[in-house]
Structures are given as structure tokens and as C-alpha cells.
Amino acid sequence: MADSSAAPRLRAHGVSVHFGGLRALDDVGLEVGGDDIAGLIGPNGAGKTTLFNVITGVQDPDDGAVELDGVDISRWSPHRRGRAGIARTFQRLALFTGLTVYDNLLGTWEAATPGAVLGRQRQRGRERVEHVLEQLDLTTIAGRLAGQLSTGLGRMVELGRALCANPRLLLLDEPSAGLDPDETARFSAILRGVAGTANDGPAVLLVEHDVALVMDVCDHITVLDFGQRIAQGSPSEIRSHPAVVAAYLGQPT
Amino acid sequence: MGFFGDIWPLAVIGLFNGAIYGLAAMGVVLTYKTSGIFNFAYGAVAMFCAFTFWQLRDGWGLNQWVALPILVLVVAPLIGLILERLFRPVAALSAEIQIVISLGVLAFLQALALLIWGGSPRVLTSIFSTTAFDFTSKLRLSYTQVFTLFVAAALGAGLWALLRHTRLGVATQAVVDNRDLAELNGISSDTVSRTAWVISTMFAAVVGVLLSGQSRLDVYSLVLVVIFAFAPAVVGRLISLPLAFAGALALGVGQSIVTHWGSSGTLANLYASVPYLALFALLLLYGNRLKELRAAFQPVTSAPAAQPASRRKLLTMGTAGLGLAVVLPALVNEARLGNVTSGVVFASIALTLVVLTGWTGQISLAQFTFVGVGAFTVGHLAATDGSGFFWAAAVGALIAIPIGLLVGLPSLRLSGLYLALATMAFALTVDTMVFSQRRISGGTTGMSIPKPRIFGFSFASTTRFYYLAVAVLAVFAVGALVFQRGPIGRRLQMIRDAPLAASTFGVNLTLTKLAVFALSGAGAAFAGAMFGALRGSVSPGDFGFGASLGLLLLVVLGGRALVGGALIAGFVYMLQILPGLAPYLRYIQLGIAVGVVYVAQYPDGPLTVAADQSRRYADLLRSFRQLVSRPVESKVPEATSG
Ligand SMILES: Nc1ncnc2c1ncn2[C@@H]1O[C@H](COP(=O)(O)OP(=O)(O)OP(=O)(O)O)[C@@H](O)[C@H]1O
Numbered sequence A: 001m002a003d004s005s006a007a008p009r010l011r012a013h014g015v016s017v018h019f020g021g022l023r024a025l026d027d028v029g030l031e032v033g034g035d036d037i038a039g040l041i042g043p044n045g046a047g048k049t050t051l052f053n054v055i056t057g058v059q060d061p062d063d064g065a066v067e068l069d070g071v072d073i074s075r076w077s078p079h080r081r082g083r084a085g086i087a088r089t090f091q092r093l094a095l096f097t098g099l100t101v102y103d104n105l106l107g108t109w110e111a112a113t114p115g116a117v118l119g120r121q122r123q124r125g126r127e128r129v130e131h132v133l134e135q136l137d138l139t140t141i142a143g144r145l146a147g148q149l150s151t152g153l154g155r156m157v158e159l160g161r162a163l164c165a166n167p168r169l170l171l172l173d174e175p176s177a178g179l180d181p182d183e184t185a186r187f188s189a190i191l192r193g194v195a196g197t198a199n200d201g202p203a204v205l206l207v208e209h210d211v212a213l214v215m216d217v218c219d220h221i222t223v224l225d226f227g228q229r230i231a232q233g234s235p236s237e238i239r240s241h242p243a244v245v246a247a248y249l250g251q252p253t
Numbered sequence B: 001m002g003f004f005g006d007i008w009p010l011a012v013i014g015l016f017n018g019a020i021y022g023l024a025a026m027g028v029v030l031t032y033k034t035s036g037i038f039n040f041a042y043g044a045v046a047m048f049c050a051f052t053f054w055q056l057r058d059g060w061g062l063n064q065w066v067a068l069p070i071l072v073l074v075v076a077p078l079i080g081l082i083l084e085r086l087f088r089p090v091a092a093l094s095a096e097i098q099i100v101i102s103l104g105v106l107a108f109l110q111a112l113a114l115l116i117w118g119g120s121p122r123v124l125t126s127i128f129s130t131t132a133f134d135f136t137s138k139l140r141l142s143y144t145q146v147f148t149l150f151v152a153a154a155l156g157a158g159l160w161a162l163l164r165h166t167r168l169g170v171a172t173q174a175v176v177d178n179r180d181l182a183e184l185n186g187i188s189s190d191t192v193s194r195t196a197w198v199i200s201t202m203f204a205a206v207v208g209v210l211l212s213g214q215s216r217l218d219v220y221s222l223v224l225v226v227i228f229a230f231a232p233a234v235v236g237r238l239i240s241l242p243l244a245f246a247g248a249l250a251l252g253v254g255q256s257i258v259t260h261w262g263s264s265g266t267l268a269n270l271y272a273s274v275p276y277l278a279l280f281a282l283l284l285l286y287g288n289r290l291k292e293l294r295a296a297f298q299p300v301t302s303a304p305a306a307q308p309a310s311r312r313k314l315l316t317m318g319t320a321g322l323g324l325a326v327v328l329p330a331l332v333n334e335a336r337l338g339n340v341t342s343g344v345v346f347a348s349i350a351l352t353l354v355v356l357t358g359w360t361g362q363i364s365l366a367q368f369t370f371v372g373v374g375a376f377t378v379g380h381l382a383a384t385d386g387s388g389f390f391w392a393a394a395v396g397a398l399i400a401i402p403i404g405l406l407v408g409l410p411s412l413r414l415s416g417l418y419l420a421l422a423t424m425a426f427a428l429t430v431d432t433m434v435f436s437q438r439r440i441s442g443g444t445t446g447m448s449i450p451k452p453r454i455f456g457f458s459f460a461s462t463t464r465f466y467y468l469a470v471a472v473l474a475v476f477a478v479g480a481l482v483f484q485r486g487p488i489g490r491r492l493q494m495i496r497d498a499p500l501a502a503s504t505f506g507v508n509l510t511l512t513k514l515a516v517f518a519l520s521g522a523g524a525a526f527a528g529a530m531f532g533a534l535r536g537s538v539s540p541g542d543f544g545f546g547a548s549l550g551l552l553l554l555v556v557l558g559g560r561a562l563v564g565g566a567l568i569a570g571f572v573y574m575l576q577i578l579p580g581l582a583p584y585l586r587y588i589q590l591g592i593a594v595g596v597v598y599v600a601q602y603p604d605g606p607l608t609v610a611a612d613q614s615r616r617y618a619d620l621l622r623s624f625r626q627l628v629s630r631p632v633e634s635k636v637p638e639a640t641s642g
């Protein structure tokens, strides 16, 4: 394993992706430290999800590299990255609809854990799943089919699933979209509980349109617009950054 | 002269068939690019049109120049409109569902043609004069060949010009590029796709009439011949009409040239296998460049999955089923018991497809190829008294593993439609090239397969073999259930529901899919040994594409994601061979086809269709009640509902 004290948890640099004539990402760089909850914001179509796709390996970039703890993983397959500790949620829910909530989590844990099906390990998997279910308050719906859940619960299950993937880096794509205010509040509490400073918790990169939530939980924010990074910095810096205000936040009222 | 002098006349002759394939390829491409539906039933439509033509001209004695316009300008467009209407609602669903529906349409048209015109082949004389003349000393042509080439080229060029130079062409292109944007700009994508279906079906009619003029007309052959056109369609990436046409010409020429070496002996079937081999090779080599239209927007299934049955319920049903199976021999006579055994063996074959198609989402049109591998292996290796049968069956299963990997290979880069095409091409290639070999299958006379015997105990009697078949099915079913409820089954479901998500969490899609192909193939081969023993003698015809297609349709009908679905498939198979039902066989087949189209969207089979429908009724009823009882509803909701 690389020396993780020096290298950031995630480093992406020079990432470019185009779809036909459209530049979805143009020379974008980003760093997330091991203890960070980092934010990634920008208007619709800015390229946030595309960047997630590049980091998880489901989208080949035209250019650029991705490093995890200092190791260049640019050429790794998605499943290898998954096993190395990159876990994500999907903006458009991608639950395993035909499985129960419990099995969504357990299956994910098994996929992410080498030798998961061997005797001793199995017990560990169940413990992990049950722990996460409790943490996210999903125990009561553990037996329901994921395909039959509301969007709000679905997003929670997506989060739970990612947490069961032994994450070192958690990519959350608009996790609060479709949640009501109560759920959002609970979500941000949970996020703080599982991530960053908590022992051995994963670093988090959060894409979110709920600006208040982002400003609230994130240590560090990157702003994309039309595939380009237009700013990065602490929440207070971003809030007053002229380019960000112009492109995304609008004038504070 | 020499070699080239021998070759070029063959090449010229190849152009004639190539041009007809070209029309078919264009017909297939046209509907695919406008509506996103790949029409597997294209050959069946051509067949149906050819029969219609026979009916009009030879049956009712119309002049063919009256019959032809009726066919091409009235009947074909009508069929096209019906198909368009049928497919429109599924255009947004997964490729898997679309494929199944279009295969269901194929089966429907075959069954309908059998019902109307019976099973005996017709002779459809060519619409042009067959008088031949010497073109050169080496090349003798007939007028029908020349006219065929002329008609095909004219139609192809006409379509190309239409799409190139008219408003319709512009609209078509707009819809192909971006359906939603086209709609915004006031172009009706429905009109475009309707027109495409009409033109495509008109082409199918012409193809049917032209091709049938060369050989006899029956319900099956044309379907296979039109599959020839799929390879050139893929050359054009299912998008380009000119490329598809050019590819078809090249294919016709290549196919014709092969006869130079292979008009007899072991290569005799090379002629027929060239297009299939070409299709498989194309998909394998060229696969990474193929993209399914709008694949990104397709959800995997439309129906919510049913809650899996509880362990207790399964145990109860399993015990009841086994109990019935045990006493059955006392209840029915020997002949019926033989029929039941067929159903049981078929159900175990069906189970292997449930694992592959139902649980992994990989449509396979090659499953009976593996059944054949098992049967022929036993035919070679087991002694005539049946000893060594199980060893041989195990060897057959082992042989099936690398073959399964080979079939699965395209699945690494291909999915949905292209994978289905690849398995189909594989099945047809093996059928025409490998199983046809005398040394492998005993040729058309086939090969006899003994009933198994182990440690001197023979399973030759009907009852004993029945029990053996039940035991094999029980082992398969229990194995499948354990498998499904364990980590592997979970993983397969993950891949089926959200492949991208599964892979980002660490599932190696490649490895998993290949493993399932291999395992499912091995299971099918083992079941194939039983199938062979059941038949007593088998020939390549038992394991053709048609058999695999029939299997897939029955599994879909029964519920492709359920172990019980395989049992239903076995039951329906049995219905088809019961002598008492023979008079109704064609209605049963028609019913199966209709059922398949209806069930296609429900991997959990007919029962979930029923559940879904009743839920819809319940919803309707509830909203109706609410409407009626609105004034009091807010005050006493509990009381009114109780
Ligand atoms: N597979 C694709 N093919 C073509 N264009 C794409 C594809 N994926 C994304 N795009 C385009 O790339 C741009 C960036 O998309 P992306 O989904 O990354 O934006 P986003 O920042 O996540 O937006 P949102 O806030 O709406 O989720 C958009 O214009 C989108 O239409």
C-alpha cells in the first residue's frame, strides 16, 4: 500500500471527457483528503456525475488520471476500484430492485469483500449489514424489496449499500434529492456520523443541489460549471466567490 | 482461366441472393433505427407474406400482377401497422423484453401460418420467367435471376433516395439522432416509425416472394434464410442502409463462392453456415464498436419483482410436488407416463435457461446446442446396454463448459440484442457446421442413445426412467434454489437489476457472466443426456435453433425468473405431445405465442401478470370508492373500509 500519510485519499487531475461536441469535463482536478467531507457543486449539466463516473471507472476519460491514496488507478476496471474502497450512490437510483433491502446491503458487502462467502467472513458480513441498517434506521424495512420503496427510502438504501462496500472514499450523488426536510436533516446527521473524522470512516465527496446542506457539512468545496472548475475553497470562500455567485448561487437575498 | 475463371460466375450468381438479403437487411435496419426494435420476426413476416401471395395467386387463381399489388400495397402495410402498434409501448423497455416479444411474434406468425395453410410445403413458382440463357460460356443465367437483381437493386436504391431527398428522410434522420428533440421540433416520431414499419414490411413481402420462388415454401425455412440478412445488418451497425445492402451483396457472393469447394462432402453445409459464422465472428470481433440505440435509457424490467417465496412455502410445494410425482405411475398408463417423462426432462433443460436468462438476464438462443452436446457425447461414450451412461453424461457436461465459455465470450462486450444475436448465430453455426457432421452426430440418420444403467441396475423401463428423470429434475431444482438464495444468486440478481452499480461495488461482470454461461451449459448438457435417453435416438434436427427458440419461449411463458417457471415450461411442452390434444396442437402453439407476448414484461411469469392486473383493478376500485365516499372519507376512514 502506498504511503497514505502523504497522498490525499483521492486525487483527480487533468480530467477531460467529451460527448461528441460537448465538453462535459475540461481539464478538471480535485483532491479529497482522508478526513474530508468535500463538496462538489455546480449547475445542472456541469459535469458532476460525469466526474463520478470517471472516478469509479465506468466512464473512460479522454485525458487525465485518478489516484487513490497515491496509487494511479486510472486503468483499473470498475470492480477493482470498488474492491479498493471506492463506493458511490447514484443520482438516478440504481438499487438492486429484485432484492430485499437486507440483501442489497449484504450482496454489496460480498462483492466488495474478498473471500466474502467463506464461513467466518459470512458472520462479519451480517454484522456489518445489521450495523448499517441500524445506523440508517432501516431495520424495519430490511425485508422489503428495494424496488418497492419510495425515493426517500431508496436514497437511504443507496447510502447504506455504499457504506457496506468497505468504503475508503464515498461518492454521494445528490443524496438528498427527493427527501423531505426531516429526512434531509436526518441524512446530514448520519453523514457526519459515518464520515471523515469518525474512526476509520471514509472520505466523502458530496454532490448536492441543496446548498445549505453542502455549506453545512462540507469542509471544502469545488465548483464546476460547463465542465470547468471555476472555484474551490472553504464554504465561506465559495459563498462569496464572484464567479460562483454568478454561475450558480445567485445574489444572496 | 483456371481458378478465377471458375470463381467469377459463382460470384455473379451470388449477387442475386445477395440482393434479396440486402432488401431484408435494409428492412430490419429501417425499423431498428426508427423505433429501436430489432425485428427477429422479419423472416416470419416474409414467410407469412409469401403464403399470402400463394393464397392469392395459386389458391384463388388471381393474376399474379393483381395479387402482387394486393400483397405489397395492402396486406404488407397492414401487417406493418399492426406490428408498429404492438411494439410502440415496449420501445422504452429493456432489450430483453423487446427480443422476447419479437420472438413471440415470430412464433405467432408460424403458428398462424400452420393453422391457415397446414404443414405441407407449397411450391411457389417464380413470378418471373425461369427460362435460362447463356450469358457467357461459363455463366448460364435465368430471367428470374436477372429480374430479381433488378427489382432488389431498384427497391434498395429507391429507399435510399427516399430517405436522402425527401422530408420523410429528414424527419427519419431527426428521429434517429434524437427522438425527443425531433418531437420538440414538431416531427412526429410515431409517424416516422409507422412509415418505417410499413416500408420494412413491404420489403419483407418482396423478400418472401422472391426467395420462395427459388425453393419450396414452408413455415420454417424462410425464417432461417432471412437470418442470413442479420450479418449484413450488423455490418451497417443496424443504422446504415447502404452498408447493410453492400454487406448483403458481399455475403451473397461469398456464400456462393464457397460452393466451389463445398458442394459435397464435409463442407456441404458450409454454404448454409457462412452467414451464421459471419454473424458470430462479426459480433465477436466488432462488438466493442456496436452500441445499442438508446440502451442507456432502458430500464431492465418494467414489472416490480415479486416477493420471493418463503422457505416454508417452497418446502410445502416441493413436498406436494414430489408426492404427486411418486404416485403418478400408479395413476396413468405407460404411454402417458412417457409423455410426462418428456415434460420432466424438458423442465430440467428449462431450469438451466432460467439460471441464464431469468437470473442473469442473458438471452440465449443456443441452449439446445448444449443439450445436443450432452446427447451426442452419451451416444458416443456409453455402452449400448447403457452402462457408463452417467460417466458419459458427466463428460458431456465437461465438454459443454468450454463451449459455454465460447458462447459467453460475446457477452463480455455485448449485451441485450447483440448477445441474443450472437447466441443465435452460434446455435445456427454449430447446427449447420458441427452437428451435421456424420462423425459427430451420425448425420441425418442420427444416433441411438441407450437408457442408462448403473451397477447393473437398468433404467430401461418407462417407470424407472420416469423416476430417474424426476430425481434429476429434483436435484436440479433444489440445486438451483440453494444457488439462487445464496451469495451467487444474490450476485446474479444484482447484475440483472443494476449491472453498472454491481460492477462499481466490486462485482466482476465478465467472470460472473462467463461462469454462468459455463454452468448453465454444463447443466443443459447433462439434461441433454437424459433427453437423448428419453428419445432413444437423436439426430441434429433435434437440437437446432428452432428447439432453442421453442425452449426460450416456453421458459418466458412459465416465468423466466422462477424455478416454477421451468416446471410450467415442462408442463406446456408435455401438452404439445399428448396425443389426445394433437388436434388442437396448432391452437396450443398459437396460444403459447400470444402468451409469450403478454408475459414478456413479467420475468416472474403469468402469476405476476395476474397479480399486477388485480392490483390495477384494486387501485381502480379504490379510487372509485374514494370518489364516491369523498365527503365522509376524512372523518371515518377506518369505519368505511371495514
Ligand atoms: N453518456 C452521455 N452521452 C452524452 N452526453 C452526456 C452523457 N452523460 C452526460 N452527458 C452530458 O454531459 C453533461 C454533463 O452531465 P452530468 O450528468 O455530468 O452533469 P451533472 O453536473 O451531474 O448535472 P445534474 O446536476 O443535472 O446531475 C450534460 O450536458 C449531459 O447532458
Ligand SMILES: [Mg+2]
Pocket (backbone or CB within 6 Å): A048, A049, A050, A091, A173
Ligand atoms: Mg448529476
